[in-house]
Amino acid sequence: MAYVPPASGRASITTTLNGVLISIPSQRNLFVAGFMAIWLCGWSFGGFMAAANLFRADTPLFARGFLIFWLCGWAAGLWFVGRTLYLMFAGKEVISVTREALSISCPGRFRTVLRTYRMNEVRRLRAQSTDQSGPFGMVSRQGFGTRPGTLRFDHGMGSVTFAAGIDEPEARYILTFLRDQGLINEANLA
Numbered sequence: 394m395a396y397v398p399p400a401s402g403r404a405s406i407t408t409t410l411n412g413v414l415i416s417i418p419s420q421r422n423l424f425v426a427g428f429m430a431i432w433l434c435g436w437s438f439g440g441f442m443a444a445a446n447l448f449r450a451d452t453p454l455f456a457r458g459f460l461i462f463w464l465c466g467w468a469a470g471l472w473f474v475g476r477t478l479y480l481m482f483a484g485k486e487v488i489s490v491t492r493e494a495l496s497i498s499c500p501g502r503f504r505t506v507l508r509t510y511r512m513n514e515v516r517r518l519r520a521q522s523t524d525q526s527g528p529f530g531m532v533s534r535q536g537f538g539t540r541p542g543t544l545r546f547d548h549g550m551g552s553v554t555f556a557a558g559i560d561e562p563e564a565r566y567i568l569t570f571l572r573d574q575g576l577i578n579e580a581n582l583a
């Protein structure tokens with residue numbers, strides 16, 4: 394009888410001179426990635442054909458105006474799908490923890506967003522399981538602009554979630570590691 398080996402963590406933890414860097418790779422969905430890659434091929438072909446017709450001498454002026462408008466939308470679609478594929482395979486969330494600050498760098502649709510919080514303002518840092526799976530294993534969003542995450546803390550009158558893509562036991566391990574390193578204390582956890 395073969396036993397199932399225990400799961401290993403997804404996050405990589407690096408100790409630096411003044412703190413810790415935690416890097417969590419993006420979640421991959423091969424079905425969605427395959428669909429987007431095939432869609433991107435057809436989308437590129439359509440865009441190149443539209444660009445070729447834009448510069449033909451017998452194309453009417455109204456058709457040229459429409460093609461320019463359509464190519465702007467085509468470029469936006471190309472950007473979103475290309476960025477999604479890039480983030481799916483090369484994107485990562487980077488969390489930097491020092492005694493003074495907690496920084497979270499999250500890749501977004503347009504650009505990577507860096508948010509930095511003072512450690513003395515971080516309260517109730519905890520691991521909290523979230524139901525992240527939607528149809529076909531896709532990560533579900535909890536609302537516009539919010540990201541599901543397993544780590545959560547209170548900041549003022551709101552809460553901040555981060556560390557998407559890790560399970561609750563790994564999040565508890567990270568919190569224990571940070572407490573053992575002296576980067577978070579009971580005031581951050583309570």
